[in-house]
Amino acid sequence: xxxxxxxxxxxxxxxxxxxxxxxxxxxxxxxxxxxxxxxxxxxxxxxxxxxxxxxxxxxxxxxxxxxxxxxxxxxxxxxxxxxxxxxxxxxxxxxxxxxxxxxxxxxxxxxxxxxxxxxxxxxxxxxxxxxxxxxxxxxxxxxxxxxxxxxxxxxxxxxxxxxxxxxxxxxxxxxxxxxxxxxxxxxxxxxxxxxxxxxxxxxxxxxxxxxxxxxxxxxx
Numbered sequence: 001x002x003x004x005x006x007x008x009x010x011x012x013x014x015x016x017x018x019x020x021x022x023x024x025x026x027x028x029x030x031x032x033x034x035x036x037x038x039x040x041x042x043x044x045x046x047x048x049x050x051x052x053x054x055x056x057x058x059x060x061x062x063x064x065x066x067x068x069x070x071x072x073x074x075x076x077x078x079x080x081x082x083x084x085x086x087x088x089x090x091x092x093x094x095x096x097x098x099x100x101x102x103x104x105x106x107x108x109x110x111x112x113x114x115x116x117x118x119x120x121x122x123x124x125x126x127x128x129x130x131x132x133x134x135x136x137x138x139x140x141x142x143x144x145x146x147x148x149x150x151x152x153x154x155x156x157x158x159x160x161x162x163x164x165x166x167x168x169x170x171x172x173x174x175x176x177x178x179x180x181x182x183x184x185x186x187x188x189x190x191x192x193x194x195x196x197x198x199x200x201x202x203x204x205x206x207x208x209x210x211x212x213x214x215x216x217x218x219x220x
Contacts, residue, residue: 033186033188033209035052035053035184035186035209036052037051039052039188040052043161043184047086047087049064051063051143053188053190054140054186054209056140057099057137060094064082064084066132067129067131068082071128071129073108076097077097078095078097078099079093079094088148088151089146090200091145092143092144093143094143095140095141096140097138097139097213100137103137107130107136108129108131109128109131110126111126111128112125112127113125113127139209141212141213142205144203144205146202147202149200150200153196154194158178161180161192164179164192165179165180176193177194177195178196179191180192188208188209189207
């Protein structure tokens with residue numbers, strides 16, 4: 001399991017504070033948005049490779065192996081926690097929207113897995129994993145990245161995004177340590193949040209893809 005600090009409640013609360021700061025992106029124009037890696041490259045840690053926000057799930061699965069991911073399908077989105085080790089990254093979680101319930105059920109398969117407690121005692125759990133060959137539809141609208149301990153995420157993030165907004169020291173909610181509102185060349189609005197710590201930092205790349213939880217028109 002990754003050490004990413006996010007919940008649906010946190011995301012909803014964060015939206016209340018951030019939505020007014022985001023520039024509007026029309027999702028009712030009738031035009032299908034077209035996103036691409038080239039336009040988003042400067043916002044993405046290079047160890048992620050050729051993935052991007054707004055990418056079809058099937059295309060994402062052709063770039064990063066999701067077959068061992070743990071799926072959470074309790075909400076309107078499908079969440080996949082993906083084992084991923086490359087460079088300074090040691091885990092990914094993505095959220096996918098645009099899947100009907102029957103499509104989610106067709107994608108996921110339940111497996112039993114043996115795990116161990118810290119004392120070595122074994123126990124059984126049921127996990128849901130995606131069947132890549134069964135994927136039809138779905139768009140990746142957010143990526144949560146866990147970094148290895150010792151990686152200087154703040155230096156990289158400020159080089160990539162600028163100084164942004166630092167969390168006030170007396171902030172009781174601690175929604176983020178540093179935050180940026182951006183727009184990539186393909187027109188996608190971004191909310192980017194970083195968390196720093198001795199155990200390894202994490203980065204939230206949240207795309208305002210129409211119809212997703214980060215599309216403010218969903219709350220109008």
